[in-house]
Amino acid sequence: MSGSAVRVRFAPSPTGSLHIGSARTALFNWLYARKTGGTMVLRIEDTDAERSTAESYEAIIEALQWLGLDWDEGPIKGGAYGPYVQSARSVLYHNEVERLLASGQAYHCFCTPDELEEVRKEALAAGKPIKYDGRCRLLPAEEVAARVSKKIPHVVRFRVPPGSTRFRDIVRGELEFANEELDDFVIRKSDDRPTYNFAVVVDDVKMKISHVIRGDDHLPNTPKQVLMYRAMGYALPKFAHLSMILGSDRTRLSKRHGATSIQEYRRLGYTPDGLVNYLAMLGWSADDKTEFFTRSALIEKFSLKRVTKNPAAFDVEKLDHINSMHFVRLPPLEKVSLVYDRLVSEHIVPPDFGVDEWSECRAVQEPADAGKLSDESFRAEAPRLGVIINVMGQRLRNVAEAATRLAYFYKDDYPRNRDAYVKHLSGPEVPDRLDAVAEALATIETFKRTEIESAVRALAGRLGVSAGDLIHPCRVALTGDEVSPDLFAVIHLLGRRKSVERLRKAA
RNA sequence: GUCCCCAUCGUCUAGCCUGGACUAGGACACCGCCCUUUCACGGCGGCAACAUGGGUUCGAAUCCCGUUGGGGACGCCA
Numbered sequence: 285m286s287g288s289a290v291r292v293r294f295a296p297s298p299t300g301s302l303h304i305g306s307a308r309t310a311l312f313n314w315l316y317a318r319k320t321g322g323t324m325v326l327r328i329e330d331t332d333a334e335r336s337t338a339e340s341y342e343a344i345i346e347a348l349q350w351l352g353l354d355w356d357e358g359p360i361k362g363g364a365y366g367p368y369v370q371s372a373r374s375v376l377y378h379n380e381v382e383r384l385l386a387s388g389q390a391y392h393c394f395c396t397p398d399e400l401e402e403v404r405k406e407a408l409a410a411g412k413p414i415k416y417d418g419r420c421r422l423l424p425a426e427e428v429a430a431r432v433s434k435k436i437p438h439v440v441r442f443r444v445p446p447g448s449t450r451f452r453d454i455v456r457g458e459l460e461f462a463n464e465e466l467d468d469f470v471i472r473k474s475d476d477r478p479t480y481n482f483a484v485v486v487d488d489v490k491m492k493i494s495h496v497i498r499g500d501d502h503l504p505n506t507p508k509q510v511l512m513y514r515a516m517g518y519a520l521p522k523f524a525h526l527s528m529i530l531g532s533d534r535t536r537l538s539k540r541h542g543a544t545s546i547q548e549y550r551r552l553g554y555t556p557d558g559l560v561n562y563l564a565m566l567g568w569s570a571d572d573k574t575e576f577f578t579r580s581a582l583i584e585k586f587s588l589k590r591v592t593k594n595p596a597a598f599d600v601e602k603l604d605h606i607n608s609m610h611f612v613r614l615p616p617l618e619k620v621s622l623v624y625d626r627l628v629s630e631h632i633v634p635p636d637f638g639v640d641e642w643s644e645c646r647a648v649q650e651p652a653d654a655g656k657l658s659d660e661s662f663r664a665e666a667p668r669l670g671v672i673i674n675v676m677g678q679r680l681r682n683v684a685e686a687a688t689r690l691a692y693f694y695k696d697d698y699p700r701n702r703d704a705y706v707k708h709l710s711g712p713e714v715p716d717r718l719d720a721v722a723e724a725l726a727t728i729e730t731f732k733r734t735e736i737e738s739a740v741r742a743l744a745g746r747l748g749v750s751a752g753d754l755i756h757p758c759r760v761a762l763t764g765d766e767v768s769p770d771l772f773a774v775i776h777l778l779g780r781r782k783s784v785e786r787l788r789k790a791a
Numbered sequence: 792g793u794c795c796c797c798a799u800c801g802u803c804u805a806g807c808c809u810g811g812a813c814u815a816g817g818a819c820a821c822c823g824c825c826c827u828u829u830c831a832c833g834g835c836g837g838c839a840a841c842a843u844g845g846g847u848u849c850g851a852a853u854c855c856c857g858u859u860g861g862g863g864a865c866g867c868c869a
């Protein structure tokens with residue numbers, strides 16, 4: 285095995301859903317692995333017995349899968365350096381703690397949480413650094429042995445040496461921390477589990493992680509970890525600390541800024557590619573212009589060297605924009621399927637949507653591979669929906685819009701824009717015109733888009749009005765709004781019966 | 792409070808390392824015009840930034856220091 289092989293890891297703790305910020309961290313790790321032909325490891329950090337839940341674990345796995353961020357080693361996949369769940373790695377941590385204890389680089393501490401809290405409060409009140417004072421450092425060996433054998437609850441602390449700790453960060457360059465700012469932190473809790481800082485180091489070593497790419501909220505942990513690598517005699521990985529993602533007001537991204545989990549964005553109708561593209565732009569750029577990236581382009585262009593240092597504010601409008609670029613480029617059948625599911629879940633399309641209720645044009649264009657789909661009602665509607673989506677074109681920017689913008693194709697209680705009614709349907713001349721159009725539609729021979737258009741334009745000529753004088757009121761009468769795709773296509777897709785019915789009703 | 796990180800249009804960013812080609816480029820949003828039966832898309836144009844003070848230098852967005860502002864970390868959470 286080559287010592288220079290790239291191995292990165294994403295190490296979430298299963299204490300909630302996959303957050304936007306964590307997803308970005310996962311993405312950058314993934315991109316780096318895919319870019320370099322390295323290995324992506326997924327490790328579950330569940331050393332907090334209290335807060336870790338199976339639901340969170342499931343949610344995170346599912347969100348990663350949905351985003352298309354796959355891993356080469358980890359839960360489900362397995363791998364040579366497992367197990368990949370920290371709660372199953374106790375013996376590894378235990379051995380390393382014993383080694384540190386034996387070499388005197390760690391020691392037992394019997395201070396109770398209450399005592400420590402006391403000390404912390406005092407320090408805060410006195411305006412001093414909040415840190416453990418190292419009072420158990422000097423406990424004689426016999427005393428320690430006695431207390432341990434008496435099963436007095438205790439933790440193990442790392443003995444921080446004097447001096448300072450330097451390391452290099454790929455994003456930030458050379459960094460130095462004074463060790464006196466660090467206190468003798470806990471590496472093994474009284475329940476015998478390792479703490480995060482310790483488990484991370486042991487796992488990253490044992491899993492041969494070459495690059496630690498994580499959020500910069502971990503920066504203050506890094507000197508502690510560096511110290512432990514050295515104390516245990518292991519080589520350092522390379523570090524890359526990513527800036528945080530902030531809310532629109534530049535404070536920590538939280539619920540009050542809107543959706544914060546990947547799951548929520550999924551429900552809102554964003555596509556994985558759109559979300560991934562946007563997330564990649566938060567803290568990274570390929571050059572001064574490009575910002576639309578397919579997944580493979582992202583992999584091809586990605587580089588840790590071009591990661592920015594300053595924190596980025598999450599901007600939903602930009603997300604919408606990037607997402608829409610991906611949405612409009614979706615393969616037709618995929619888009620149809622996505623929109624269809626949305627329409628059903630929003631109750632726009634009833635599950636048993638009528639066989640010949642609306643469509644004289646249902647069979648106009650059979651998507652080539654619609655036959656592959658097994659859902660019968662989908663197969664029945666896919667051709668017409670495909671045409672609808674086609675005429676909607678770029679007007680349909682995401683799945684979420686489908687429910688409101690396509691409703692009038694499927695049911696009669698679609699949204700109505702009051703202003704549009706007032707503007708286009710309130711004139712005294714309107715009823716006659718609508719009736720005339722209805723009559724024309726009822727009598728033309730072939731109900732095709734082009735025929736419909738010439739019939740309406742001819743009618744306008746006979747009435748001595750402009751085509752627009754007929755088109756605008758018809759659009760409102762048929763769709764409930766003054767905004768829609770090409771009116772003649774809409775009429776065609778609505779079908780003769782519905783079109784005539786709505787025009788007469790509005791007249 | 793202590794320590795750390797960061798600082799270019801409202802927002803995401805390019806440029807910074809390796810000072811000069813920067814009257815600071817692109818994108819989102821916003822505004823105007825064009826296209827068009829409406830809207831969207833598209834095209835064209837506009838608005839809009841080097842936080843601040845001091846150095847270094849012939850020359851600073853770019854290098855150094857201070858200030859200010861923002862963020863993070865200070866747990867037997869991760």
